[in-house]
Amino acid sequence: MSSASHKAESPEYPPLAIESVSKHFGGITAVDDVSLSADAGEVVGVIGPNGSGKSTLFSLAAGGQKPDTGKIRLQGIDVTGWPTWKIARTGISRTFQIPSLFLNMTVRDNLLAAAVEGDWKRARERMESTLEMLEISHVVDNLASELSGGQQKLVEFGRVCVRDPKVILLDEVTAGVHPNIRQIILDAIQRLRKTGITFLVIEHDMEMVKEICDRLMVMDQGKVVAEGDFDTIASDSKVQQAYLGRT
């Protein structure tokens, strides 16, 4: 699916490795020496209060921002500083906090647009299976601008799936959606992880985090303040102080 070099691609390398990454905006440290490694099929939750640096970390991993220090590796390939399109072609795909659909295109074209840099011959087949998985076949000819907020979240998630990536970054993909749509997304994540796709998930929905995440990383003021499984995190005093205690 990629035109980028995959020389280093090997099972011995994790699909995604973030190594001591920092990012500053003027005098503000948005991400401070954060490291994270995720294995194939793993679902890692990234949680923390608003402004803790979660979305910036996603942008650093996906190429929207360049880290000031540290490395980003995908399948062992150092992609630090690469342009977004090139990183995407190595097999990483993301959703945005606010859905970034192609509003003047239909749902069908949104999904097909996601496949243009991949295996184009199988694009329609992958689109059909994604439509079915996310239960949005009935709106396939609707313009994206005509969809409800929840449907837009589904289409954006579908666009990510059509690309057949190795790593998926989901930025609050279930925020504000109907419980039925939330369940469709959860089922899809569970199904896709079994195929070896790695997920990094930013979420505020603790029920969802508990249900799908193998482990969590908690950020506060750009730093990682705790890591571990849900129960460990839930009982961590730093986390309670930084995040859970504020709920």
Added chain:
Amino acid sequence: MASKPVLTPKLIVRALLIGAVVIALTVLPAFIDSYTLRIATGALMWAGLACAWNIVGGYAGYISFGHSAFFGIGAYTTAILMQSNIGASFFVTLLPAIILSIAVAVAIGGPTMRLRGAYFAIATWAFAEMLLQLATVLDFTGGTAGLSLPAYLNEFFFYYTMLIASAASFIGVWLLIERSRFGFRIKALRDDEPAAESLGIRTNLVKVQSFALSAAITALFGSIYAYWTTYIDPYSVMGPEITDQMVVMVLLGGLGTVWGPALGGVLLWITNRYIWSTFGDTVIYLPILGVIIALVVLFLPNGLISLIVGRQRGKELISRILGKL
């Protein structure tokens, strides 16, 4: 990729309509006088030019005010190569005109298409103005006196040449943008550039490709126009109203659609000629263009083509593109 089922009733009707239009346009010269034939030839040219501008303005979402430069590049390349000291035949001049326009588009589009919104529009306008001023002072362009070309007074030849060029432009754009991966790329970057990049689309490259394609078609029509009129000067082939007309024709017909620019081009050109024949000059035409822009943006944001085709595209499209200005 597997293709969709063919020969649906909708497709058959559309094919019949297109076939009827092609036949009508082919036999039209046999039924009209010389004056009307010139108007029809101009209409075909403007339809093709609107189609060309629509690639970068409507599909890529970048408003260019520099397309008159490419029209001029085509016209001057043909005129210079057909001067007696070189003596190239008309058809031989087309390829250099297209290649030169592509080279200039890549050189200009590379840096300027990293700019967004009004900055790109201003940069392209400045580029066109620069070329216009250069053409008025350079020797090989003939300066303000312009250049004369060998006369070929066969109106049928120019009608059919414009028809072929226009048809080729529309078919090419239809195949490239409505039926290929390139079309998905260009429309995706128009709607949301960061999202397009996150899908692996190399947006800067696609933008320059679209600009170059648009420039090449514009230059082609500039070449034909120069031979048709047998005389060009800087303002007749590089004047800003050339781009202005292209923009308004696309807005009127339907921004980012295949057939809208053709409709807008033909209607506005006929209006232009009607005003000219009625009032004797076209000064009044400019305020009319302004009024049309205002009315279309306010009341018909999807253009006239939306009245025919019916399907409303996203209301965001025109505001998204024009909102960048």
